[in-house]
Amino acid sequence: MTIHKEGRILLLVSLLFLIILNGILFNFFAAPWTWIVLVISVVFYLLILQFFRNPYRLLTKADLQVIAPADGKVVVIEEVIETEYFNTPRRQVSIFMSPINVHINRTPIEGMVQYFKYHAGKYLVAWHPKASTENERTTLVIKSNSGTEILLRQIAGALAKRIRWYIAEGQLVSQGQEFGFIKFGSRVDLFLPLDAKILVNLGDKTKGGVTVIAELTK
Template identity: 55%
Template structure:
C-alpha cells in the first residue's frame, strides 16, 4: 500500500495540528487531567489514521480486457437505469452509478483504454452523492473515452463532503484501462454512461473495486 500524492498536504497539516494540540493539552493539563488528555490523544490519533487511510492506494492485480468496462472506483452500485444524457450524447444511455463512502479508496481509474475525446468541468451544488439530481446538479467533471467505435462517459461527482474533484486527463490523450484518471476527496460518486444494449455485469448494492470489478461487457 502507498499514499496518494493528493493526500500529502492534508496529511502533513493534520499531523502538525494533532501534534501541536496534544502537546499543548499535555503541557497544561497532563498532571491534573491525565484521563482527559489520554482520551483526546486516542480520538485525534484515530482521526489522523483515518485521514491517512483515506488517501491509501492498495496493491492490486488490475483487470484488463478490450471488451470489458472495469469499475472506475471503489464503492457500492446505487443506480442501474436507462436515462437520457443532456450533456454529450443527447440520447438514451445506460447509467451505472457507484457511491464512494469516506471509508473507500478514492482514486478514480480509467474504465477502458482509448482516446479522450471530451473533458469538461462543471460547477454545481453539493447535494449528498446518492441524491438522484447529483448527476446533473452537483459539481462534476465529465470525460468521454472512445474505445474502438464505442464512447463511454465517466462522470466524477462531488458529494456533500467532497468539494474538490481532481482530473488528470486531457482531450487527445491515449489512456490505459485501470490507470489513474483522477481523485475525489471524501464521500462522492462516479457515473458511467454506456450504450443501450451493453451487458451489465453488476447488480444494485453490489460492492465493487476500482480497476478490478467488471461493470459491463461491450
C-alpha cells in the same frame, strides 16, 4: 500499499497540528481529559490516513470489458437520456463511494479522451436524483479503439468538495489508468451503450480497476 499524492500534504500538516496540540495539552493541563483528546487525535489521524490509501491492484485488462472506475457500491442501474454529450438513451451505472472507500478514479476502457469538461455546482448528497446534473462534477468521454464511446462523470457530494483530475482532451489512456480523485466520498456515473451487457447488480461492491461492470459488443 502507499499514500496517495492528494493526501500527503494534508497528512503532514494534520500530524504536526495534532502533535503540537497534544504537546500543549500535556504540558499545561494535568487532567484526565487530555488522554481522551490524545485518543481522539490518534483515531482522527488514522481515519484520514486510510482515506488516502493507495493499495496495490492487479488491474483487469480486456478490450471489450468496462472496468469499475471506482471502489464503492452500485446504487443505480437504469436507462436514461444523457443530455450533455450524447443526447440519446444510455445505460447508466452509478457507484457510490463512502468515506471508507479508496477514492482513486480509474479509466474503465482503453482509448482516447474525446471530451472533458468541469462543471461548478451544488453539493447535494451523492444519492440525490439531481446530483448527476446539478452538483459539482466533471464529464469525461473516452472513445475505445473500436470506436465505442463511454461517458464517465465524477460527482461531488455533501462532504466531497474537491474533485481532482489528471487528463485532457486528445490524451490516450490505458484501461485502469488513474485519472482522478474525489476527496471524502461521493459518486461516479458511467453511461454505456444500450446494447452493453451489464454484469453487476444493485448493491454489488466494486473495486476500481478490477471489477468488470459490463461487456461491450464492439
